[in-house]
Amino acid sequence: MTIKDISKSYDPTAQVVMLQGDNLKHLKSLPDQSIDLVVTSPPYNIGKDYEKVVATTKYLEVQRQVIAECVRVLKPTGNLCWQVGFTKAGKEIVPLDILLYPIFKDFDLKLKNRIVWTFGHGMHAQKRFSGRHETILWFVKDIDAAYFDLDAVRVPQKYPGKRHYRGPKKGQYSGHPDGKNPGDVWEIPNVKAHHVEKTEHQCQFPIGLVQRLIRGMSPVGGTVLDPYSGSATTAAAAIIEGRKSVSMELFPKYFKIGVKRATEALTGELKFRPIEKPIQEPNPSNPMLYRNLEDEVGL
Numbered sequence: 363m364t365i366k367d368i369s370k371s372y373d374p375t376a377q378v379v380m381l382q383g384d385n386l387k388h389l390k391s392l393p394d395q396s397i398d399l400v401v402t403s404p405p406y407n408i409g410k411d412y413e414k415v416v417a418t419t420k421y422l423e424v425q426r427q428v429i430a431e432c433v434r435v436l437k438p439t440g441n442l443c444w445q446v447g448f449t450k451a452g453k454e455i456v457p458l459d460i461l462l463y464p465i466f467k468d469f470d471l472k473l474k475n476r477i478v479w480t481f482g483h484g485m486h487a488q489k490r491f492s493g494r495h496e497t498i499l500w501f502v503k504d505i506d507a508a509y510f511d512l513d514a515v516r517v518p519q520k521y522p523g524k525r526h527y528r529g530p531k532k533g534q535y536s537g538h539p540d541g542k543n544p545g546d547v548w549e550i551p552n553v554k555a556h557h558v559e560k561t562e563h564q565c566q567f568p569i570g571l572v573q574r575l576i577r578g579m580s581p582v583g584g585t586v587l588d589p590y591s592g593s594a595t596t597a598a599a600a601i602i603e604g605r606k607s608v609s610m611e612l613f614p615k616y617f618k619i620g621v622k623r624a625t626e627a628l629t630g631e632l633k634f635r636p637i638e639k640p641i642q643e644p645n646p647s648n649p650m651l652y653r654n655l656e657d658e659v660g661l
């Protein structure tokens with residue numbers, strides 16, 4: 363695949379669609395029920411360089427409009443993953459998933475999981491515990507009909523050789539031979555300085571996080587939508603996993619970074635930390651070897 367596979371206007375046959383501008387405008391040009399999976403991380407209304415802080419009611423009203431369009435374009439078998447952290451109210455932190463949950467329920471979506479994404483790096487707080495998690499609300503239109511491929515996302519068993527020691531299954535392996543369900547708490551390094559995936563974007567999520575969502579929640583060849591695409595992490599993960607994608611980004615600066623990353627993903631040049639890569643534990647014999655050292659030095 364080459365850069366020719368990137369279309370800058372909506373084309374349902376294109377492998378990669380990248381649209382610059384306001385997502386509400388672009389979403390309206392997408393047909394009903396054309397998307398297999400929505401994966402996105404919206405602004406948190408905390409004053410990053412790509413957002414202006416507004417009243418929470420105003421923020422939620424805009425989210426409602428974008429969510430309404432995402433629901434309209436989602437197939438009846440589709441999945442929707444809204445990845446959020448916390449917004450602020452004075453000195454308080456406010457969990458965005460709690461504020462957003464009633465909006466998704468107004469659209470009659472059903473919650474499949476509230477996935478906790480935990481990571482090792484971030485601000486060191488002095489007056490509370492340092493924040494080391496965000497969440498992903500995974501919603502579907504139809505609990506039974508929604509696409510889900512558990513076998514595509516299994517992770518190695520903790521004790522792969524463990525067998526039943528009594529009863530009718532005595533001697534047989536007690537765990538699934540292809541690995542276990544990854545559970546709803548995922549430890550995946552976040553993209554901080556020196557991470558191999560780091561770009562100029564202030565708030566990237568890691569490709570590995572999106573890889574697992576795409577593998578489990580969309581068929582090969584299906585279409586993944588990210589209406590707040592930033593540096594196009596979702597598009598890059600979709601390319602790596604053989605899915606089509608539609609990305610929307612307001613700011614030209616980030617759009618350009620996204621196109622570059624998608625191009626590198628298409629040509630196989632994009633450096634990323636695959637979801638399979640194990641998290642490093644501290645090495646007791648060498649206190650200098652902190653966990654995730656490989657990411658720190660960009661290997």
Ligand SMILES: C[S@@+](CC[C@H](N)C(=O)[O-])C[C@H]1O[C@@H](n2cnc3c(N)ncnc32)[C@H](O)[C@@H]1O
Nearest residue numbers: 384385405412566567590591592593595611612
């Ligand atoms: C939290 S960041 C997403 C980062 C992305 N997940 C990544 O890995 O790079 C939110 C992004 O939404 C973009 N954005 C904000 N308002 C938008 C709008 N109305 N339409 C399209 N994009 C918007 C911002 O510029 C920002 O890049």
